Amino acid sequence: MAGFRTRFILAILCMLAGTGLRFLVPLVASGTIDYALQSGTGQSRVVDFFRRTVEQDWLAGHLWAAGLVIFGLTCGAGLFNFMKGKLAAEASDGIARKLKNRLYGHLQRLPMRFFDKAETGDLVQRCTSDVETLRMAISTQVVEVSHALILMGTAIPLMFMIDARMAAVSFALIGPLIAFGYFYIKRVRYLFQLFDEAEGKVTAVVQENLTGLRVVRAFRRQAFEIEKFSGPNQNYRDLGLRLIRLMAIYWSISDFVALSQNALVLGIGLHFISSGSLTVGTLFAFIMLLNLVLWPVRQMGRTLTELGKSTVAIGRIEEILEEAEEGGTPDHGLPTGRGHILARDVTFSHQEGQVALEKVSFEVRPGETLAILGPSGSGKSTLIHLLLRLYDYQSGSIQFDGVEMKELDRIWCREQFATVMQEPFLFSKSIIENIRLGRPSAREKEITRVAQMAHIHETIHSFPSGYKTLVGERGVTLSGGQRQRVALARALLREAPVLLLDDALSAVDTETEEIILDALRKRHGKMTTIVIAHRLSTLSHADRVIVMDQGKIVESGTHEELCRSDGLYRRLWHIQNKEEPGGMEPFTMKN
Known part of the structure; x- marks a missing residue:
C-alpha cells in the first residue's frame, strides 16, 4: 500500500461524492412527484424543503427543471464513479506490479533447498494467478465493500428521517441477507483454497510436460501424459463445478430475498398511501433508495466471497515471502581471488x-x-x-x-x-x-x-x-x-x-x-x-x-x-x- 495511499484516499473521496449525488436523485424525484400531485393529507418533508427554498409560482411552471437537475446529478455521480474506478485500478495495478517484482526478486535469493522441494508450476501460479486475484480484490472487492458500507451508513439515517415506519419495513430482510452471506463465505472459503491448489497442480503438470516434450515423443508417452493430465484436470473441474453450484444457490436465495424485500416495501407502502399516511413521492423515494442499498448489499456476499479467495491467495504468496533468503556477509576482508x-x-x-x-x-x-x-x-x-x-x-x-x-x-x-x-x-x-x-x-x-x-x-x-x-x-x-x-x-x-x-x-x-x-x-x-x-x-x-x-x-x-x-x-x-x-x-x- 505504501506509495498508493493517496490514490486510494482520492478514490474514497470520489466514492463519497458520487454516493451523495446518487442519494439526491430519489429525493428530487420524490419531491417533484409529491409537489405535482399534492398527494396525501400532509406534505412530505422533501416538499416542505422545496416550498421553503424555491418560489412556489416559479416551481409550478418549471417542473421540467427537476429533470435537468436529476440529469446533472446522474452525470456528476457517473463522473465521480469513473474517477473512483480509475484511481482504484491505478493503485491496485501498481501494488500488483511491486508485489510481482518483490516475489520474483525474493525467489532469486532463496536457497536451493527451497527449489528442491517446490514445484515450478505451483510457483508460477503463485507469482501470476494469485497476485492477479489479490489485484482484483484491491481494485474491485475492497472498493465494493466500502461502497456498500457507505451506502448503508448514509441510507439508514436518511430513510429514518423521511419515514421511520417505512425505514423499518425497508430493512426487515437486509439482516437475514447479510447473515446468509456471512455463513456462505465460511462455507466456500475452504473450497476456494482447494480450487486454487488444484489449478496449481494442473499448471505444474503442463509445465513439466512441455519441458520434457522431446522425451515424451521419443518414448511415445503421449497417451500416458494425457492420462496423467486428466486426473488433476478432472479434480480441478469438479471443484469448479462445486463452486458454481454454491454460487448458484447463493444468487438464487439472495435474489428471492431481494425481490421479497421490494415486494414488502411496495405492498405496505401502498397500504399506507390508501390510508392517507404516506405520499406517492415518499414511496417512490423509498423504492429507489432501497434499490440503491439492496443490490450492493446482495452483491457484497459475492464480493466477500472473492475476498475470501484473495485471503487464500495472500496466504500462498506469504508462504514464499516468509521463506528465509540465502544468508550473506558484508564485503569486508575479501581474499585476492587467486583461486587457491x-x-x-x-x-x-x-x-x-x-x-x-x-x-x-x-x-x-x-x-x-x-x-x-x-x-x-x-x-x-x-x-x-x-x-x-x-x-x-x-x-x-x-x-x-x-x-x-x-x-x-x-x-x-x-x-x-x-x-x-x-x-x-x-x-x-x-x-x-x-x-x-x-x-x-x-x-x-x-x-x-x-x-x-x-x-x-x-x-x-x-x-x-x-x-x-x-x-x-x-x-x-x-x-x-x-x-x-x-x-x-x-x-x-x-x-x-x-x-x-x-x-x-x-x-x-x-x-x-x-x-x-x-x-x-x-x-x-x-x-x-x-x-x-x-x-x-x-x-x-x-x-x-x-x-x-x-x-x-x-x-x-x-x-x-x-x-x-x-x-x-x-x-x-x-x-x-x-x-x-x-x-x-x-x-x-x-x-
Missing part, C-alpha cells in the same frame, strides 16, 4: 540420513588443474554445488585463498567461478546474448576469441544469422554439443579465477574435445580449473586426479601414479583404451 582451494573433511547431506559427501579433502593451488572422476551419484556435482555455495556443507572446511567460504559473501564467491554445468542452460535469446551473459560489457572481438577457444566460432558463422541466431527455449534448436560449446564460451568470457567444468564436453566428439582441451592447456597456469568428466582422455593432462565413489575420495594422484596403482582409475583407463589385462577385449559402446 583447500577442502578438509567436508561432509554434506541433502536429506537427513543420506550422506552425499563424507570427509572429502583435496587441494587445488592457483593455476592448477584438478580432475574429478567417479561413477554417477558419487558426489562430483554436489562438490561443485558446494564450491558455488548453492548449498552449505554441514561439517568440515572449504577455504578459498585462505578464508573459510562460509564467511565470504555468496555473490562474491560465485563471481570467482566460471561454470559450465552438466546440463548447460541457454536462454531463448541470440547466441551472442547468451555468450555475453558471462560478461555483459564484453566486446564482439572478445566474444569471437572465446568462441574460437570453445571451437564453436565456425559453427556459428555457418548459421544464416551468425551470432545473432536465435536459439529456442533452453537452446533446443542447437545440438547437445553446440549447447555445451556455447556455454563453455560463456564461461571463458567470464575470466574468473576458477573454471568449473562439470562433464562439460560429454556431448562433444573426440576430435573436437581434443581441440578444446588443447586450447585450455594453453591457458594452464592462468586460472585454476576443476574438471569433471567420464572420459579419461579429458582428465589425463590434469595436475592431480581424484577418484570418488559413494561420496568419498577413494584414489588421488597424477595420471601416471593412478595408472600404476591397482584401482578404479587404472581399470577404467584399460577399458577405455581396450587394454584390459588378460587379453580380453572389453565391450565398449560406440557412438
Whole structure:
C-alpha cells in the first residue's frame, strides 16, 4: 500500500461524492412527484424543503427543471464513479506490479533447498494467478465493500428521517441477507483454497510436460501424459463445478430475498398511501433508495466471497515471502581471488540420513588443474554445488585463498567461478546474448576469441544469422554439443579465477574435445580449473586426479601414479583404451 495511499484516499473521496449525488436523485424525484400531485393529507418533508427554498409560482411552471437537475446529478455521480474506478485500478495495478517484482526478486535469493522441494508450476501460479486475484480484490472487492458500507451508513439515517415506519419495513430482510452471506463465505472459503491448489497442480503438470516434450515423443508417452493430465484436470473441474453450484444457490436465495424485500416495501407502502399516511413521492423515494442499498448489499456476499479467495491467495504468496533468503556477509576482508582451494573433511547431506559427501579433502593451488572422476551419484556435482555455495556443507572446511567460504559473501564467491554445468542452460535469446551473459560489457572481438577457444566460432558463422541466431527455449534448436560449446564460451568470457567444468564436453566428439582441451592447456597456469568428466582422455593432462565413489575420495594422484596403482582409475583407463589385462577385449559402446 505504501506509495498508493493517496490514490486510494482520492478514490474514497470520489466514492463519497458520487454516493451523495446518487442519494439526491430519489429525493428530487420524490419531491417533484409529491409537489405535482399534492398527494396525501400532509406534505412530505422533501416538499416542505422545496416550498421553503424555491418560489412556489416559479416551481409550478418549471417542473421540467427537476429533470435537468436529476440529469446533472446522474452525470456528476457517473463522473465521480469513473474517477473512483480509475484511481482504484491505478493503485491496485501498481501494488500488483511491486508485489510481482518483490516475489520474483525474493525467489532469486532463496536457497536451493527451497527449489528442491517446490514445484515450478505451483510457483508460477503463485507469482501470476494469485497476485492477479489479490489485484482484483484491491481494485474491485475492497472498493465494493466500502461502497456498500457507505451506502448503508448514509441510507439508514436518511430513510429514518423521511419515514421511520417505512425505514423499518425497508430493512426487515437486509439482516437475514447479510447473515446468509456471512455463513456462505465460511462455507466456500475452504473450497476456494482447494480450487486454487488444484489449478496449481494442473499448471505444474503442463509445465513439466512441455519441458520434457522431446522425451515424451521419443518414448511415445503421449497417451500416458494425457492420462496423467486428466486426473488433476478432472479434480480441478469438479471443484469448479462445486463452486458454481454454491454460487448458484447463493444468487438464487439472495435474489428471492431481494425481490421479497421490494415486494414488502411496495405492498405496505401502498397500504399506507390508501390510508392517507404516506405520499406517492415518499414511496417512490423509498423504492429507489432501497434499490440503491439492496443490490450492493446482495452483491457484497459475492464480493466477500472473492475476498475470501484473495485471503487464500495472500496466504500462498506469504508462504514464499516468509521463506528465509540465502544468508550473506558484508564485503569486508575479501581474499585476492587467486583461486587457491583447500577442502578438509567436508561432509554434506541433502536429506537427513543420506550422506552425499563424507570427509572429502583435496587441494587445488592457483593455476592448477584438478580432475574429478567417479561413477554417477558419487558426489562430483554436489562438490561443485558446494564450491558455488548453492548449498552449505554441514561439517568440515572449504577455504578459498585462505578464508573459510562460509564467511565470504555468496555473490562474491560465485563471481570467482566460471561454470559450465552438466546440463548447460541457454536462454531463448541470440547466441551472442547468451555468450555475453558471462560478461555483459564484453566486446564482439572478445566474444569471437572465446568462441574460437570453445571451437564453436565456425559453427556459428555457418548459421544464416551468425551470432545473432536465435536459439529456442533452453537452446533446443542447437545440438547437445553446440549447447555445451556455447556455454563453455560463456564461461571463458567470464575470466574468473576458477573454471568449473562439470562433464562439460560429454556431448562433444573426440576430435573436437581434443581441440578444446588443447586450447585450455594453453591457458594452464592462468586460472585454476576443476574438471569433471567420464572420459579419461579429458582428465589425463590434469595436475592431480581424484577418484570418488559413494561420496568419498577413494584414489588421488597424477595420471601416471593412478595408472600404476591397482584401482578404479587404472581399470577404467584399460577399458577405455581396450587394454584390459588378460587379453580380453572389453565391450565398449560406440557412438
